[in-house]
Structure formats: structure tokens, C-alpha cells
Amino acid sequence: MPLNQIFHPSGLSKASVVLLAGLLATCLFYCNVAKAERSTEAAIPLQPIVDSARTGERISLEPGTYSGPVRIDKKLTIDGNGAATLLNTGPDEPAAVLILADGVQLENLNIQQNNDGEAAAVRVEADRVTLQGLVIHSAGYGIVLREADGGVLSGNKIRWFIPPGEAPGLRGNGIDLYNSHGAEIRDNDISYLRDGIYLENSRNTVVDQNKLSYLRYGVHCMYINGSKVTNNIGEYNITGAMVMGVTDVVVSGNSFRKQSRNVHSQGILLYDVRNSTLTNNLVEGNRVGIYMQQSSDNVLQHNLVLRNYTGIQFENAEGNRFQRNGFVANVIEAQATGSRDNEMNGNYWDAFEGLDLTGDGISDLKYAINPFYQQLVTRNAAYQLFFQSPGMTFLSDMYTSGTAQWSTDSAPLMQLDAGAVTTDQASGGQGTVMVAGWLLMFLSVITIIYLGVLRL
Incomplete structure (x- = not known):
């Protein structure tokens, strides 16, 4: 590759460009915050402006610093125009912005919430509220919805924040819903908090095209029947998506990469999941790509499981349909224990x-997932030291106990199905690796030439 292409932005991966843009945006925000803190005494109280507005009115804030907290108990539209910053430094305040009226819209406002723990930058206790284009730095929670139906949360940036001179407090979740149904959560960018998007008992929710990084769980779902988790990007979390106790949920088109910082890291974790579909996802470079436990009657298809330590792991998962998935360059392709009657x-x-033998692209030999190694290390973890040793491989090949109960692919493909994932997904992150490789090769050549000249 020519050097002008290596250093051209097109030579970098989309993830690298996004990361650089995020770092730049964060730096600019902190510069604005520092400027705002120097003028805290001159901050304009926002509550009187809200109180004086009539129901249904649109408030367009002038550039500057405003002081909170603020309580909105009538239908209003408040637009910060991207140049207004709300500071909430008062102790023991539950939220910088508390919304109690249906139909409120809060847009393009910078919010700094200094309180940690249960305190939130925005707390919503009303229906059909729109939060759009907010830039939130919070020592606690970002956005909290409680019994608030039909909310729209889109285009918000939420980061963890440590107030100057303070010790790090308890991190909250970026977006946190409880008993709030029919919400749309789209195109948000969340990082460095506890969970990125936490959903509990919130049915018919759409979580789409969000970017989630450096979190415990990127998406954490509990009891959200009839919901969709689609087209999200999660990187450097402990677990990309934790889906628990749900029915009739779609997890599709997501990219969960590089969840490997913890011994329990997974790309996607499914626990007690029923009648749901997992399709067209990319799970790459995780400790475990897909982990399915105590789940049944689900469909997993057209997923690409790439470069994980363990590709997929089944535990007490029965009656699932598993087809047209691709497993490439995983250290351990699959593990399965206590899992029967899966159609694979x-x-x-x-x-x-x-x-x-027939040339139809399907192997005439079956592929059986041998549970020997998993059962052995479960009984004695020390045997992990012999992973892929000749002796362990020999013993595994000799182990044939209960083969009728092993999870078996009855018709494995001879070649990767191109429909498993898009080309862009499969090549994601390779630009940065290619740049580093070319630079190292270039430096190596220069070093060899230099040393050769010295010897002459």
C-alpha cells in the first residue's frame, strides 16, 4: 500500500475515526466546562425562565451558563442551541432537570451534573418526552425514565464526569428505564459509566444505532418483552449485550467487539431468553462470543463469530434453532453442556x-461439539494449563461418552456463507491494524539498512 494511502483518513477504520472525533469532542466539552465554572457566580437561574413561560411555548436559550436544578411541570420545548450549559452543583438534588409534564422536549443543551449515586442529569416522570442532542457529563446517572411511556431519546452524548477537586463517586447508568414502555433510544453515544443502556420491565422498546464503550454492560435488558436491540456498536465493555428474562426480543445487526477485559466478558449473553431471534450480528475479539444459558425456543442465524477465545458456549440451552452462522479463527469454536434438542x-x-462427496457445499460428515474439555476444567480449573496440549487433544479425541447427547451440526457448510455478515462488518477494525503493520515493516527495513551501512 502506498504511504500516501496509509496516512490518508481512508486508511483508518471507521471505529478509529469515530474514536478520534469522540476524544476531540470530549476535550472541547471540558474546555467549555472549565470556562463555565469560572463564571458560576454569574450563571443565570433557569427555573424562573421556565416558570414564566406559558404552556406549549418554545424557549430558545441564549449562549451562556445557566444554573440548576430545574423542574418542568408543563408542556414546553427548551432548546439550548448547542451553546447553553446547565450546571447543577447543589447538594442532594435528585436531578439537574426533572420533567413531570407530558410532551416536553429538551434539545441541544449541555448539562453538567456534579452529584453522584442516584442523582441524574435528566429525570423523566411523564409520557411522550423527547430528549435530543443533549451533551451530558454526570457524576451519577445520565438520563433516567420512571413510568414514562413513549419517550424518544436520540443523538445524546453521555459521559462519566468527576467534579474538580472531588474523589470519584458511584457511577450510574447512561440511560436507565424502569416500567417505561414504547421508548425509542437511537443514535446515542455513551461511555465510561456503569451500564450504557439499562432497561428493566420496559416493553416494546427500540434500542438502535447507539455507540457504547468502556462500560460494564453496553446494553442491559431485563424483562423487556417485544423489544428490539439493533445496529448498535459496543467495544471495550465487560459484556456487549446482556439479555435476561425476555420473550419475543430481536437482537440484530449489532457489532460487539473486544469485550475481553474481564474473565466473564462476552459479546452477547443470553440468560433465560425465550422465543427470540439473534441474527446478523458480529461478535469479534471477545472472551466468549455468544453465551447462552437456560434459554429455549430461540433462533440464531447469520451471525459471524470471529476471533474470540470461545466462539459460542451453551449451558442448559434446549430447543433452539441454530443455522447459517460462521465461526472463524476462534481459539475454541464451541462448548456445550446440558444442552439437548437444539436444531443445529x-x-x-x-x-x-x-x-x-456430492459437491453441494455441505459436509457429509457431522460436526459434534465435544464437551470433554469443558467438563474437565469445570471439575478442576487447573487443567486449563494443558489447553490444546497433545495429551489433552488425544484424550478429547478418545472421549466418546454420551455422544448421542452432544450438540451436533448435522450439515456443516464447507465454505462461509456470504450472507452471515456484511463485508464492512467483517473488515471492521482492520484499517488500524494494517497501518500499524505497514509502519512496523517500514521501520524494520530502515533499521536493517542502517545497521548494514554501519557494518560497511
């Missing part, structure tokens, strides 16, 4: 040496 066929396993 038409998947691609790159470590499996199949045999296609």
Missing part, C-alpha cells in the same frame, strides 16, 4: 475438516 445445521466451522 448449516453452520460454517473453519477448524472442522469436512468431506463433501
